[in-house]
Amino acid sequence: MSAINLIKTAIASLKFHKLRTFLTMIGIIIGISSVVTILSVGDGLKAYVLESSQETNANKINITFKPDxxxxxxxxxxxxxxxxxxxxxxxxxxxxxxxxxxxxxxxxxxxxxxxxxxxxxxxxxxxxxxxxxxxxxxxxxxxxxxxxxxxxxxxxxxxxxxxxxxxxxxxxxxxxxxxxxxxxxxxxxxxxxxxxxxxxxxxxxxxxxxxxxxxxxxxxxxxxxxxxxxxxxxxxxxxxxxxxxxGGKYEMQDPEEVTKAFEKIIGGLTKFIAFITGISLLVGGIGVMNIMYVSVSERKREIGIRRAIGAKPKSILLQFLFEAVLVTLIGGLIGILLGYLISKVAGAFLPFKPILTMSTFVGATLVSIIEGIVFGIIPAYNACKLDPIKAIYR
Structure with a gap:
């Protein structure tokens, strides 16, 4: 089956079960939007700290005294x-x-x-x-x-x-x-x-x-x-x-070094919180796997007929795998948009503007695709391994 036919078949299948598809996407949407929001706020805070530091601490050092x-x-x-x-x-x-x-x-x-x-x-x-x-x-x-x-x-x-x-x-x-x-x-x-x-x-x-x-x-x-x-x-x-x-020693503090250390702390904390929040993606992925199992079960007869008229196991695997990826990709893109909007609203109440970086956008998109592959591969593999005769007369 050509790539175009795979896309058409996957889209037709998702459109046929609109409500089920949307409900499956919710976990992905919530997970991706949460991660995007947190990363955008974190990147905005880092940029704000860096800009403030450059304005006030350029070419400056602080000297303190530490008594014994x-x-x-x-x-x-x-x-x-x-x-x-x-x-x-x-x-x-x-x-x-x-x-x-x-x-x-x-x-x-x-x-x-x-x-x-x-x-x-x-x-x-x-x-x-x-x-x-x-x-x-x-x-x-x-x-x-x-x-x-x-x-x-x-x-x-x-x-x-x-x-x-x-x-x-x-x-x-x-x-x-x-x-x-x-x-x-x-x-x-x-x-x-x-x-x-x-x-x-x-x-x-x-x-x-x-x-x-x-x-x-x-x-x-x-x-x-x-x-x-x-x-x-x-x-x-x-x-x-x-x-x-x-009775002591003098010490130098570079405000720019302090700022860099603070940026690392912000970055690490942001990623940690994003990781914890991203656990919801695991729940969303399990939801995708479950719905793909249901889809395979409902379409056993279709799979058997296609195999009987010459469809290769690889085509069956790719079809169901592509459907899973399409669900997670669409859910991920909606989640990115929602996360962007939430961060914009949050920016109205913060002293800095959240930033949706290209790395966050690309990363969220890739995570969505990978999630579709990881949680869709087993149901798709089971579909391609079905016995055509048993599938037709199920």
Whole structure:
């Protein structure tokens, strides 16, 4: 039987059982559309992360300090100074240097005695610009707190002053003759946390106590085309010469490398979720196999007559195999279209646009075809091996 006749026969058979064919396709449609949606969202997220990184992190490195003692309070260290920053600016390949903002950026520190009635407790005080710490009780600072006398207590300090600890929220502690309202209490910190045993007040309050500003991380902008690692070696050599007894080491972080690692995580997670979701394709494939067995059983007489008038077993096998592939292919294409539409709708609620890549389209199409072959080959083989005489007089 020619390829054209195979196509015509397969289409005619599917059209004759429209409802059954559609119901068989549902598993394929759901599986393919789910996988396409997840991969499109994942690819869109990777593109968004890469684009954002290229805009903000091109030709930049971040330099941090890692103390030998993880319990070290950063207020007692001075890993970077303004003199260091001026010196680093003079290193070949460096365009600009500034303290990092936010996490592990600029800290302001002081120390004081906190008093609550007859209880006194020494406390390290700090202020993170732009930092949003997680609290166990109460809340962190809000924009309206910067001119207020409020404090977020370290967990250990709060335990010494209040029992139970959560009763301290809303109470006032006295420091340097000024009452500070307790608005939050931090969680218990572990040994890996920097700046442990530190309570926090607004930066204005720290400044009024003549605090010492500690720079804990630097953002270094480099000239285009320079080798980041080579420039960092020069920076590290300069810093170690200025701080020979610092008790720790300096480390470089390349934002672009962090972005690439994040992309790999996103890609791996996306593929894993797509794989789990794709299990529904197995269910759809079993449905195709079942319906092909039913089709072979219903058409035994037809198969016997065709064999009796000279049809080869190969033609019978190809006919039923092609029908199975046609079911999964059509279901797959519908699933791709549905997945594309779902991802477009999802994009309206996401900060990035999902992307249906050519590799996703081709991959989904090939999976659909392969599924038809895998789950259709056994019923098709059984059909071609039927005895013509028994098939006619079934």
């Amino acid at each position: 003692n993880f319990d070290a309070n950063m207020s007692l260290l001075e890993p970077f100074t303004k003199s260091d920053m001026n010196g680093i600016k003079g290193i070949k390949g460096v365009k600009d240097v500034k303290p990092s903002q936010g996490f592990m950026g600029i800290m302001s520190f002081s120390s004081s005695q906190l008093q609550y009635f007859d209880k006194n407790q020494f406390a390290m005080l700090g202020s993170y610009d732009g930092k949003n710490e997680k609290v166990e009780y109460g809340r962190w600072f809000e924009d309206g707190d910067k001119d207020k006398s409020v404090i977020v207590l370290d967990n250990n300090v709060a335990k010494e002053l209040f029992n139970p600890i959560e009763s301290g929220i809303g109470k006032a502690v006295t420091m340097n003759g000024i009452n500070f309202e307790v608005i939050g209490i931090l969680p218990q910190v572990d040994m890996m946390s920097f700046g442990g045993n530190t309570s926090y007040v607004p930066k204005k309050a720290i400044d009024n106590m003549n605090s010492n500003e500690v720079i804990t991380s630097l953002d270094v902008s480099l000239n285009a085309g320079v080798d980041k690692k080579e420039v960092y070696k020069d920076i590290e050599k300069y810093l170690m010469a200025n701080h020979p007894n610092i």
